Amino acid sequence: MKYRIGIDLGGTSIKAGVVDEAHNIISSHQKPTLEGFELVVADMAETAQIAAEMVGLKWDDFSSVGVGSPGFINPQSGLLVLSSNTNWRNKPLKQELQKHIPVPVFIGNDADCAVIGEMIAGAAKGYRNILMLTLGTGVGGGLILNGRLFSGCDGMGAEFGHTPLISDGLPCACGQNGCLEVYASVTALIRQTKEAMKENPETQMHAHVEKYGEVSGKTAFDCAREGDVVALRVVDQYCNYLANGIGGFITLFRPEIVLIGGGLSAAGDTLLDPIRMKIGKFVFASNYIGTPQIERAALGNDAGMIGAAYLGDI
Ligand SMILES: [Zn+2]
Incomplete structure (x- = not known):
């Protein structure tokens, strides 16, 4: 049996998981992400090796190692062009890691890894045209077309x-204005919630925040479920932005399934049902050809590691 290793390179920790042929993570290990490119790369290799040793495996047992990282990644050149977590620019991530690891190494964007993971082992198993959005501090996206990852020229698309x-x-961190991320990320939802609370002293969201400490992505969704009118308005507006964005992507790519991942997807149908209801008005010819199903991603944080492990195959 050949195994694969997936490494999730995050701003705070490096996680490595051994993935078997049934797509299960059979062991994993993690370390904090320290300063310095060479040191972090050596730590990544060590984390992978420890995860392998935990289940009695040697490098010979592995067909490949994949790394998923946030930022601009060029899978062809092996360069980490820009990492927002660490501020690295043009670092030869693949080549440096390959010095420590005697099996083929592949690198990719974390959102691309998440959609690969969901296709291999999660909510999009069996589908060949998949769009996934991850709602977090920003909005990450991954696209599978005809069973292959689509990430554009030099991996800089999608x-x-x-x-x-x-x-x-509104201005976006990327330098443009009015990006989907500025209206549909969790950061955006928190901003929209705070604005509504300021304008509406009567909303139950104030009591919710007193109980839980701070405004989060859950505040509006929890209070909307309780029937709070202001919270319902916040959720409705947020879901409208999201449906608007997703509708455009469906019109462009016509995936069979759209997955929503990230912490906010824990809101489940409170998030998905309004999007399902609204999506038709943003999709070309939806009256005639319908709209794809919209579902919650299944693997949570494991999607990145499983997807990274398959970067060399997809
Ligand atoms: Zn932007």
């Missing part, structure tokens, strides 16, 4: 979070 939603809209 940036769904930075497609324009509102002309001359």
Whole structure:
């Protein structure tokens, strides 16, 4: 049996998992992400090796190692062009890691890894055209077309979070204005919730925040479930932005399934049902050809590791 290793390179920790042929993570190990490119790469190799040794495996037992990382990754050149977590620029991630690891190494964007993971072992198993959005601090996106990852020239495409939603809209961290991310990330939802609370002293969201400490992505969704009118309005507006963005992507790529991942997807149908209801008005010819199913991603944080392990195959 050949195994694979998937490494999730995050801003705070490096996680490595051994994935078997049934797509299960059979062991995993993690270390904090320290400073310095060479040191972090050596730590990544060591983390992978420890995960392998935990289940009695040697490098000979592995067909490949894959790394998923946030930022601009060029899978062809092996360069980590820009990492927002660590501020690295143009670092030869693949080549440096290959010095420590005697099996083929592949690198990719974390959102691309998440959609691969969901296709291999999660909510999109059996599908060949998949769009996944991960809602977090930003909006990450991954696209599978005809069973293959589509990430554009040099891996710099499929940036769904930075497609324009509102002309001359709010400024985005990327330097553009009005990106989907500025309206549909969890950061955006928190901003929208705070604005609504300021304007509406009567909303139950104030009591919710007193109980739980701070405004989060859950505040509006929890209070909407209880029937709070202001919270319902926040959720409705947020889901409208999201449906608007997703509708455009469906019109462009016509995936069979759309997955929503990230912490906010824990809201389940409270999040998905309004999007399912609204999506038709943003999709070309939806009256005639319908709209794809919209589901919650299944693997949570494991999607990145499993997907990274298969970067060499997809
Ligand atoms: Zn942007």
